[in-house]
Amino acid sequence: MSPLVLLALAVIALVMLFGYVAYRVRTQPAARKPQLHHPPGGLEPPYHLPESYGENHIVAMAKNPEWLYAYWEVTPTRQEEYSRANGPGSWEVSRPLLRVYDVTGREVVDNHALITDIPINDFAKSWYIHVGKPRGVFYIDLGRMKPDGTFITLCRSNKVQTPAREVSSVIDPEWPPIDAVWGTFRLGTAGPHGFKPGDSPSSPGPGVSSASLFNRKE
């Protein structure tokens, strides 16, 4: 067989291989990712959520017995007011701060509230705060720490409570707990038989719920 014929055969084989691969790629789209995005379409513009709402506020939420979450917004007007009240450049030389008041058992911010200061930065709009105190009650101030150590509050959060992580020590004498019943929960026991919140799954997923129809493992 002449080299020319061999070359021609090789070219034909390559073309056929290419054709086959192209066909498989076209007809086996299993790897194609679903297009999940439904643009609103119709008379609707593309939507973007506002960066700010013109509010001066800080909102606090409990994540779990140990952690809080807070988000906030301070308007340029409030910032100008601050500068007017504290002198030109006072905003720039002060530092942003979250002041967490532990008011457990008293519910109001007074001189006895335990205070924890958390330095933040001027770009942050939210923060996770470790309070490490189940059944705690807190308020959070967003404010500025002046160079002389004075704290100026810009806004105060709603009251926020952390949930319990343990059995209550409060007993109603009319309804004393039954030890045998409570023994079945093996509270505080390590290992698979001791009860711990979030341990018993509500679905076959890793402790998640309503997952079944949304999730298909690929």
Next chain:
Amino acid sequence: MTKGYLCLVLHAHLPYVRHPETKAALEERWLYEALTETYIPLIRVLNGLLRDNIDFDLTISLSPTLMEMLKDPLLIERYLAHLHKSLVLADRELDRTAGDPHFHYLARVYQEHLKGIYHTFHVTYRDNLLQAFRRLMASGRVELITCSATHGYLPLIGIRSEAVEAQVALAVETFHTHIGRPLQGMWLPECGYYHGLERVLAKYGINYFFTDTHGLLFGEPRPRYGIYAPIRCPGTQVAVFGRDVESSLQVWSADEGYPGDPDYREFYRDIGYDLEWDYIKDFVHPDGFRVDTGFKYYRITGRRTNHKEPYQPDWARSKAAIHAGNFMFNREKQIEFLAAHMDRPPIVVAPYDAELFGHWWFEGPMWLDFLFRKIHFDQDTFKTITPSQYLKKYPRIQPSTPCPSSWGAEGYNDVWLEGSNDWIYRHLHQASKDLAMLARNNPNAGGVLREALNQAAREVLLAESSDWAFIMKTGTMVEYACRRTVNHLGRFRHLYTSIAKGNIHPAYLKDVQEKDNIFPDLDYRIYAK
């Protein structure tokens, strides 16, 4: 002698996934799959129990978004088309498997199953499954309840009290519209409870709700009976039932749970993924990607193996009967022990997501069928009961405040408040606040203004579905969840601005009304209460 009670609760919910703007939204398949695999099989099981005079009691929560989808003409039409297509595939499967007796037999099983589903849906209930649920409620054996209007996760939207009140008020109204009876109890989405929620529930006449185990165990004062009797929220008449740990683990634990049995059907082997593209392409997604078809021919075989053996329906059926017997036996022992130490009959509360029965755990509805029959015929230690029946029998309840909690991972708000989804709350809270202001400023709106206000409320409610935050956290379909959040909030802001400026664009309003048509009777003034 009856020593105690088992209270089984199934919570059926899907977010509102109706997409008239596209012909084949992937997410609408969540509804079709749940109808074919869960809701209709459950109705058939329960009808069978009624026919055979089995003494059973079951509580079913139908979310308002699900009820609204079950009566939506577009979704019904699309579901019927979906069923027809599945029946065509069943015919093709009979041809394809003609040379293999076992797979041919399985194809026949699926065909029979689908024909039965079609008959129940289209012939028996004339495309109206709400009718089926109403009949079950009328039998006195099934207690229907619902959850908050769009499955809003109340502990986190609860920063704005008007948001929670609207979710609850609308849930009560929607339940009454579709079921025709006053609502007795409420399923809190994801069992999410926070202090003070009971006052809103009490205001709307709700008598009870459920929390996860630690919602009761960490209650204050400490509940005398742990989770084996309800507590009452102080200052209200609202009772709280706590989820039992043992019965939950038995069904759903990854290690000990029934659904992982090697004889049960394998969820992850579907012909939509397994067969040649040319053969299956007309039965998967028209945009050219593979999805589940519901035809699954293999059994789990083993937990840590990719080698799967063909499904044997008879083996699976026997296993479902064995597991039902095991569940009943364990409840007998549990209730005998508790009854010996308690001065009232214990109640064991076992709530589950309904969609896990049939969809994930194909044999789940069969297991329930066996369970109720065995409880009726094979023992007399305990009976099944609904919360309302229990509260009627045992009205004296210990006052105690439940612990804020959820049934999500970690047991608190962690799933719905973390790095992937925390950004939504500032927008959701602001929307509730702005909507409440609009509602108060326009107490007697009429015409287009009224329509716009109602639509604005629909958009806020749809944005509040806990499903979006959940999907963002789990990491699949994230773009869809983000898009839904942004679109609903975007529509709200657009309407808010036009209402505030007094220039509502009727064509725009009509467009979004057609897209988000949920709760046609909604009155925006639920935000002004």
